[in-house]
Amino acid sequence: MRSFLAMTIPHGAIGAAAALGLLVFTATPSGAVEVERVTSPGGIEAWLVEESAVPIVTMNFAFRGGASQDPAERPGVANMLSTLLDEGAGDLDSQAFQERLADLNVRMSFNATRDAFYGQLVTIADYRADAFDLLRLALNEPRFDEEPIERMRSRIEAGIRSDLQDPNAIAGRAWSAAVFGEHPYGSPVEGTLESVAAITPDDVARLHGSMFARDNLTVAVVGDIGAEELGPLLDTVFGGLPESADLTEVSEADMPRDAVVEQVEMAIPQSVIQFGRPGLKRDDEDFIPAFVMNHILGGGTFSSRLYEEIREKRGLAYSVYTHLAPLDRAGLFVGGVATRADRAGESLRIIKSEIERMAVEGSTEKELEDAKKYLKGSYPLRFDSSGKIARQLVEIQLEDLGIDYIDRRNDLIDAVTIEDVRRAAGEVLGDGALYVVLVGQPVGDALEAPAEGG
The missing domain is CATH 3.30.830.10 (Metalloenzyme, LuxS/M16 peptidase-like)
Incomplete structure (x- = not known):
């Protein structure tokens, strides 16, 4: 496998490195990426591309379901969930959790699409144990406190108001509604002003509990970590999740036959x-x-x-x-x-x-x-x-x-x-x-x- 471009990245520079695109592989033939299947002691599978030239570990993962699991009358729950997982977990409130991320130089992000809920963790290799444990808290013990929920609600509503003036966003929403109607795909992932205003902490907690499960999970890890070390860390992050998801069955979309x-x-x-x-x-x-x-x-x-x-x-x-x-x-x-x-x-x-x-x-x-x-x-x-x-x-x-x-x-x-x-x-x-x-x-x-x- 072609290696990362050789460089030295100080421990405090992960944010700048990521922003500048420094965590780069030489553009290679596809066959040069060697993917190893790793199974943790607890049975969690991940695909690993090991590369030690730069001391960075990137983990991406996804849970099937996404916004198609939103309550029919309340689209936008999965999207709101994606904004809250790094806003407090365990005994850390929102400010303490964000400070801990900054102290470790960890980047953590989440987003929901129609069919899946995605997450990413980027950490300096030396801090990976602490970073993975912080992700464990986010996924297993999110707090959903009132202050961050209201702050995220206001941010989402502002985005929706902006979209209501954006012709491209208007076209996309109108097209989905016309093509999919009452099917979950017909509702905007971000929700509507009315639905977002109505979302409760219980709505978010219910979706989290039904979607985040070990049988509903895919994981990929790239960077300075070997299979032997990765296995136990997978159990640290994901091992405490329920074994099985409780997803609502989504029917095949019945699209119009005519223009x-x-x-x-x-x-x-x-x-x-x-x-x-x-x-x-x-x-x-x-x-x-x-x-x-x-x-x-x-x-x-x-x-x-x-x-x-x-x-x-x-x-x-x-x-x-x-x-x-x-x-x-x-x-x-x-x-x-x-x-x-x-x-x-x-x-x-x-x-x-x-x-x-x-x-x-x-x-x-x-x-x-x-x-x-x-x-x-x-x-x-x-x-x-x-x-x-x-x-x-x-x-x-x-x-x-x-x-x-x-x-x-x-x-x-x-x-x-x-x-x-x-x-x-x-x-x-x-x-x-x-x-x-x-x-x-x-x-x-x-x-x-x-x-x-x-």
């Missing part, structure tokens, strides 16, 4: 358009061909068909994008563009035209080869820092791709044929019917007009 068009009026010079349709889940055998197809259509920042047609040829927008979004209970193909209000209809017609052309014709051989070259060549950039490696390993575990996926991934890309791309394009893009939300000045029926040749 959706919604306009949200807002007096802004540019219109923001979010569009999409059903895609593929991560375990679908055509996901990799669809991934390659999407890069050709709209995923390649400066090389995609949509970029060429929308920006290069017509100057309609600074950027346009598409990507696959595989959720646990839904596969999505989504995209977006921001363009002049008087040309929003034109932009969407071109997007529809290119989607339909890809669905019918697939890609050219040159497009396929160029996409493969880029996707394989850029993959090592996902592994050029300890934090990136740990995040990738957690995601690979959550998606059940196997510990050898890093070694297999580029071969999977290489194996995609032009027939595979055409088949995946037909499956994902299908009849071309889109779910569309526009935020900006109204454009009447222009959004519903049929596609035109680009």
Whole structure:
């Protein structure tokens, strides 16, 4: 395995080092990352990439569930939980806990997504025992005191108020609500002003108790620690959690069969358009061909068909994008563009035209080869820092791709044929019917007009 860039980091410099990106691996072929499976004496599994050149340990972990476990009438609980775990635990109140983090030069962070609850710990190797014990307190004995809850509530509400003035955030919320309706995916992860105001300490404590469990956990560790030492520390942090989670069953999302068009009026010079349709889940055998197809259509920042047609040829927008979004209970193909209000209809017609052309014709051989070259060549950039490696390993575990996926991934890309791309394009893009939300000045029926040749 290629090593960390050689350097000396003083014990007091972890925050600056992390902020400056110093905890860096040389960009390497994916196979150069050697992943070891570690099982603690108590049976907790972690994937480890050991590297002793820099005295830093990074641990990422996740619990399945996330915001999809929020009470139906009270979205935002998981998000609030993520703000509170470092705001007091055990016999340490919020101020004492934060001071202890600062004394140890430990960075601890948490966040909730629709399907998982994530955490990260970054510590200097010499302080790892104390740092892991502090994380144990946060995960096992959070306090949920009134003062930090009210402080975090105010911060979240301020963020929501800001989002209510942000056309991109408005488009995202409106699109999810239109596509998913009453399904948990239809509610914003951050919650609403009304739901956040109603969240109680008991709501947060209940979600913590039901989601944080050993059978619901994935862990990845990167840095200056060996398997022999890591095992007992895993038990220190996670061994006191309940054996089994008590998650609410989440149904498969039932998305609309027909096109959706919604306009949200807002007096802004540019219109923001979010569009999409059903895609593929991560375990679908055509996901990799669809991934390659999407890069050709709209995923390649400066090389995609949509970029060429929308920006290069017509100057309609600074950027346009598409990507696959595989959720646990839904596969999505989504995209977006921001363009002049008087040309929003034109932009969407071109997007529809290119989607339909890809669905019918697939890609050219040159497009396929160029996409493969880029996707394989850029993959090592996902592994050029300890934090990136740990995040990738957690995601690979959550998606059940196997510990050898890093070694297999580029071969999977290489194996995609032009027939595979055409088949995946037909499956994902299908009849071309889109779910569309526009935020900006109204454009009447222009959004519903049929596609035109680009």
